[in-house]
Amino acid sequence: MRSAGLRSAGLRSAGLRSALKSRLLWPILTLVALLLLNVIVEPGFFAIRIQDGHLFGSLIDILRKGAPTVLVAIGMTLVIATRGIDLSVGAVVAISGAVAVSIIGDSPNPGDLGTVLVACAVAVGFALVLGAWNGFLVAVFGIQPIIATLILLTAGRGIAQLVTEGQILTITSPPYKVIGGGYWLTLPASIVIVAFLFVLAAVLTRKTALGMLIESVGINPEASRLAGVGSRNITWTVYIFSGLCAGIAGLMISSNVTAADANSAGLWIELDAILAVVLGGTSLAGGRYSLVGSLIGAFVIQTLTTTVYSIGVAPEITLVFKALVVITVCLLQSPVLLDRFRARRRRNPAPTTKQEVAA
Numbered sequence: 214m215r216s217a218g219l220r221s222a223g224l225r226s227a228g229l230r231s232a233l234k235s236r237l238l239w240p241i242l243t244l245v246a247l248l249l250l251n252v253i254v255e256p257g258f259f260a261i262r263i264q265d266g267h268l269f270g271s272l273i274d275i276l277r278k279g280a281p282t283v284l285v286a287i288g289m290t291l292v293i294a295t296r297g298i299d300l301s302v303g304a305v306v307a308i309s310g311a312v313a314v315s316i317i318g319d320s321p322n323p324g325d326l327g328t329v330l331v332a333c334a335v336a337v338g339f340a341l342v343l344g345a346w347n348g349f350l351v352a353v354f355g356i357q358p359i360i361a362t363l364i365l366l367t368a369g370r371g372i373a374q375l376v377t378e379g380q381i382l383t384i385t386s387p388p389y390k391v392i393g394g395g396y397w398l399t400l401p402a403s404i405v406i407v408a409f410l411f412v413l414a415a416v417l418t419r420k421t422a423l424g425m426l427i428e429s430v431g432i433n434p435e436a437s438r439l440a441g442v443g444s445r446n447i448t449w450t451v452y453i454f455s456g457l458c459a460g461i462a463g464l465m466i467s468s469n470v471t472a473a474d475a476n477s478a479g480l481w482i483e484l485d486a487i488l489a490v491v492l493g494g495t496s497l498a499g500g501r502y503s504l505v506g507s508l509i510g511a512f513v514i515q516t517l518t519t520t521v522y523s524i525g526v527a528p529e530i531t532l533v534f535k536a537l538v539v540i541t542v543c544l545l546q547s548p549v550l551l552d553r554f555r556a557r558r559r560r561n562p563a564p565t566t567k568q569e570v571a572a
Contacts, residue, residue, distance in 0.1 A: 236494025239545040240509045243492075243538070247516045254523045267396045271519070273404075279515030280403035281306070281462035283508060285482055286489040287407075287414050288458030290507045291451040293490055295431045296499030297358035299452065301347060302459040302486060304369020305340050306479025309463030311376040312336040314384055314473035323386040332389070337460045343369075344456020348449035366483070373475035383472040393469030403465045410458065415504055427451065431499030485514050492542055513542070 251258045251271070261270035285302050292299045316332035317323045343365060350361035395402045418424035429437040430444045437444045462482070467473045491497065492513055493506025517538055521531050 236503065237506050237509060239542050240492050240494070240506065240513055243542050244509060244513045244516060247513065247520050251516070251520055251523055263399070266399060268399050268401075273401065275512065275515050275519055276404050277401040278519075279512055280401070280407045281465050281479075282482060282485050282489060282515060283407050283511040284410060284458045284462045284465070285455075285486040286493075286507045286511045287411060287504060288451075288455030289483075289486040290490050290493070290495055290502050290504055291414070291418070291427060292358075292455050293431075293487075293495055293497060294427050294499060294502035295448055295451050296434065297351060297448065297451070298487070298497075299347060299362045299455045299459075300359065300483050301343070301362040301365035301369055302455060302462075303479040303481065303483045304366050304373070305343050305456055305459035306463035306466060306482055307373040307473075307475050308343065308369055308376065309336040309340045309460040310467030310478050311373040311382070311473040311475055312339050313389070313464055314382045314467050314471075315376050317386050317389055318382050318384045323384050324388065326388045329386060329388040333392070333464055336464060337457065340456045340460025340463070341453055342456075344453040344459075345449065347456070348452030351452065352445040352448040370475060373473075373478075377473055377475050379475075381472055381474045386471065389468050390471055391468070393465040393467070394471075403469075406461065406465070410461070411504065411508065414454075418504070428500055428502070431502075486511070488539055489514055492539065514539075 248258070255271070258271045261268055261272060263269075285306070289299055289302065313332040313336035316335060317328060320328045320332075322328060347358075347362050347365060350356045350364070351358050354361075391397075391402050392406070393403055397405045418427065426437075426442055426447050429440070429442055430447045434444045459479075463479060466478050489510035490502075490507045492510030493503050493508070495502040495506060514535075517535055521534055526534050
């Protein structure tokens with residue numbers, strides 16, 4: 214009986230240590246806490262209804278509004294995994310939306326599906342070129358990622374302004390509206406698009422050697438190069454993919470309002486994406502990463518935004534409230550804090566274990 218009790222206590226202790234070591238623990242608990250807080254404020258928060266064949270509800274709204282951030286965070290995760298950073302995604306979002314809306318607005322038939330497809334293809338193609346430009350500066354010229362992408366962050370809004378001629382362009386195009394504000398298979402189309410790209414990224418990085426190569430470049434680029442890994446091509450690839458994600462996010466944002474605003478579209482989305490990646494447990498030092506963690510982190514940020522409005526936090530302190538929650542989660546994930554907690558447990562073992570040993 215004593216040995217069984219010791220084994221049970223050991224398993225519980227091992228399980229606790231394993232849970233505390235998981236970088237997903239605190240983001241998940243934070244997300245659950247925010248959702249429960251919303252339920253307290255609004256009892257029908259979890260209610261989902263079907264209206265006109267589409268799903269509606271607060272949870273669906275969070276998924277739909279958080280879709281662009283999730284998408285940008287997916288691309289940002291792979292960039293950060295290679296020891297990089299992409300500060301230009303917000304500018305790429307603005308450029309992509311401006312290009313698509315401009316083409317549709319100049320068309321004699323804005324509601325034509327072919328026109329919309331061409332506009333989206335051109336916008337995403339431009340985003341891919343911008344991503345390749347960032348990768349070129351980082352991989353070929355060896356410019357620090359924060360500086361290389363800061364160049365496009367600075368110039369990108371100006372490019373979007375040139376495309377829109379400094380105006381807020383508005384269009385009336387039902388096919389284009391579907392991307393950010395329409396529905397497919399009863400779900401918002403943006404959720405379906407994000408789900409597809411998330412699965413695609415997960416399969417390519419976890420079911421092929423690509424993920425291992427990305428991690429190896431992030432851990433030690435020079436050692437990877439000496440081992441025969443094409444670190445330059447890997448770096449180029451992740452920046453192009455980040456540009457792709459930002460370009461599609463730009464289509465979602467501009468489609469949702471059927472307008473292109475070069476100043477406000479995608480503003481600060483790069484910071485939300487980086488926060489989502491960090492909350493999800495991916496280290497800014499590169500190496501191991503978690504797409505699932507970034508997904509959870511992005512929804513924590515979006516749910517936090519919803520919670521701030523629902524509990525009536527004053528707009529002028531919204532960002533402060535948001536920062537406090539984010540820094541709390543980051544501290545709870547801190548390896549130093551976890552090591553101190555484990556050291557404290559070793560110095561003060563659980564009394565139940567002592568009693569069982571004495572028995």
